[in-house]
Amino acid sequence: MDINLIYFLIFFFPISFCDCIKFYNYTLYRGIPVDAKHLEYFQNLTEVEYVNFWRLPGRLFKPVDLVVDPEHKELFLKEANNLGLYITTLIEDVQKAFDKQSVKQYIRRKMESFDWNDYYRLNDIYEWLRDLANTYPTEMKVNTIGRSHENREILAVEITLKGSKMRSKVIVEGGIHAREWISPAFVTYFINELIHAPYSNDTEFKDIAMTYEWFFVPVLNPDGYEYSHTNNRMWRKNRNQMGSVDLNRNFDHAFGTTGVSFRMSSDTFCGLRAFSEPESQAMASFIESKSQQLEYYFAFHSYGQYMIMPYANLKAHVENFDTVYKMCSEAKTKIAEKYNTAYTIGTAFDTVGYMTSGVSGCWVKAKLRVPYVVTFELRDSGYHGFSLPPEKIRPTCLETMDGVLSLLKPRTKTYARLEGKYNYDSGVTTNRQIT
Ligand SMILES: *[C@@H]1O[C@H](CO)[C@@H](O)[C@H](O)[C@H]1NC(C)=O
Numbered sequence: 291m292d293i294n295l296i297y298f299l300i301f302f303f304p305i306s307f308c309d310c311i312k313f314y315n316y317t318l319y320r321g322i323p324v325d326a327k328h329l330e331y332f333q334n335l336t337e338v339e340y341v342n343f344w345r346l347p348g349r350l351f352k353p354v355d356l357v358v359d360p361e362h363k364e365l366f367l368k369e370a371n372n373l374g375l376y377i378t379t380l381i382e383d384v385q386k387a388f389d390k391q392s393v394k395q396y397i398r399r400k401m402e403s404f405d406w407n408d409y410y411r412l413n414d415i416y417e418w419l420r421d422l423a424n425t426y427p428t429e430m431k432v433n434t435i436g437r438s439h440e441n442r443e444i445l446a447v448e449i450t451l452k453g454s455k456m457r458s459k460v461i462v463e464g465g466i467h468a469r470e471w472i473s474p475a476f477v478t479y480f481i482n483e484l485i486h487a488p489y490s491n492d493t494e495f496k497d498i499a500m501t502y503e504w505f506f507v508p509v510l511n512p513d514g515y516e517y518s519h520t521n522n523r524m525w526r527k528n529r530n531q532m533g534s535v536d537l538n539r540n541f542d543h544a545f546g547t548t549g550v551s552f553r554m555s556s557d558t559f560c561g562l563r564a565f566s567e568p569e570s571q572a573m574a575s576f577i578e579s580k581s582q583q584l585e586y587y588f589a590f591h592s593y594g595q596y597m598i599m600p601y602a603n604l605k606a607h608v609e610n611f612d613t614v615y616k617m618c619s620e621a622k623t624k625i626a627e628k629y630n631t632a633y634t635i636g637t638a639f640d641t642v643g644y645m646t647s648g649v650s651g652c653w654v655k656a657k658l659r660v661p662y663v664v665t666f667e668l669r670d671s672g673y674h675g676f677s678l679p680p681e682k683i684r685p686t687c688l689e690t691m692d693g694v695l696s697l698l699k700p701r702t703k704t705y706a707r708l709e710g711k712y713n714y715d716s717g718v719t720t721n722r723q724i725t
């Protein structure tokens with residue numbers, strides 16, 4: 291073949307050289323460990339490369355969700371059967387489920403071409419954010435807070451509505467885990483609702499919108515998010531070529547102590563030291579720069595339908611746990627109103643069943659003494675998992691917004707701060723929350 295023709299083909303048809311992994315005939319299974327042997331077996335499976343965990347093993351009776359490749363399904367089912375471990379099939383063919391997650395293109399300056407009926411690539415999200423900021427230049431700003439390993443921008447959105455009381459600050463984190471596509475989808479929804487709050491007839495919502503200064507980082511892991519679109523839909527971590535890191539294990543709180551792996555190939559590899567990654571560093575500096583009167587920190591993940599409260603590395607309920615638990619209970623009721631979606635509340639240990647460390651929200655609460663920190667695991671409870679179909683995006687956004695607004699209802703006249711120092715030995719502080 292003519293060499294020029296070959297260049298032509300490579301240049302114009304790069305898509306044919308795409309090395310996207312396809313997951314045809316990969317199956318999502320659920321097992322409920324009911325004795326120690328079962329847990330040990332799942333734990334062993336976290337070391338093998340033919341299994342991808344969607345829900346890690348933790349405690350007895352907590353469901354474990356895992357995808358097994360076609361070549362090992364028979365072996366897996368046989369081993370499970372020998373251990374008396376009961377396995378159900380959640381998704382027969384994971385690729386078919388992923389194929390239903392339509393990804394739409396945003397058309398520049400056509401705001402209505404961005405909606406919550408489809409998913410979007412990173413650049414489309416970023417262009418939409420910039421166009422929205424241009425539409426509301428006095429209320430909304432988009433700033434670059436840092437760059438990823440592959441030099442992509444990490445964008446933060448600032449919103450302060452006209453006539454706002456600016457009593458305290460709220461930070462919203464999204465997209466720290468690449469494959470959890472519903473997270474950036476919800477955060478963009480949140481931004482869109484907020485910027486339009488002044489035109490809403492809902493006076494309570496309007497009042498909440500005018501109470502705070504708002505900050506959003508919709509996609510904290512831009513490389514990973516893109517990679518989950520272009521190469522591997524099950525990708526979770528960042529794209530550090532030296533060994534990709536789970537950014538939500540890389541923050542400087544109880545770093546490397548529990549629920550992490552030091553194997554670089556592991557999905558929960560925490561990095562070689564706290565804040566080793568540009569993405570977690572950028573986020574930490576950004577949060578620190580807004581730490582005065584910072585009252586709320588929300589992080590959005592999927593899946594499982596949990597509201598998880600600090601601290602992920604402790605079994606104990608410490609500091610203002612009871613206060614925040616009560617707030618979450620009210621939010622849970624609100625969330626259930628529209629579609630009956632059932633949430634579970636507690637620490638990581640209480641909810642997902644295992645402890646972890648280096649988590650962003652825990653660092654925010656321990657170090658910066660932010661009183662209200664909640665990590666959401668959005669829909670669903672495992673029926674679709676990460677392959678949540680596009681028609682579920684909007685309902686998820688609607689119900690989650692109800693829950694978040696319930697949490698944000700001002701409970702005191704002024705900013706409530708968390709007094710006392712976090713005790714790094716026990717995690718137990720003697721001081722309670724003072725308002
Ligand atoms: C998937 O598995 C089924 C049953 O084992 C088999 O019949 C089918 O050919 C497989 N499909 C693909 C695309 O490998």
Ligand SMILES: *[C@@H]1O[C@H](CO)[C@@H](O)[C@H](O)[C@H]1NC(C)=O
Pocket residue numbers: 327328330331334
């Ligand atoms: C887990 O792995 C260890 C070490 O290879 C092995 O001795 C043990 O039997 C395994 N446990 C189960 C339940 O498969």
Ligand SMILES: [Zn+2]
Pocket residue numbers: 467470591592
């Ligand atoms: Zn996550």
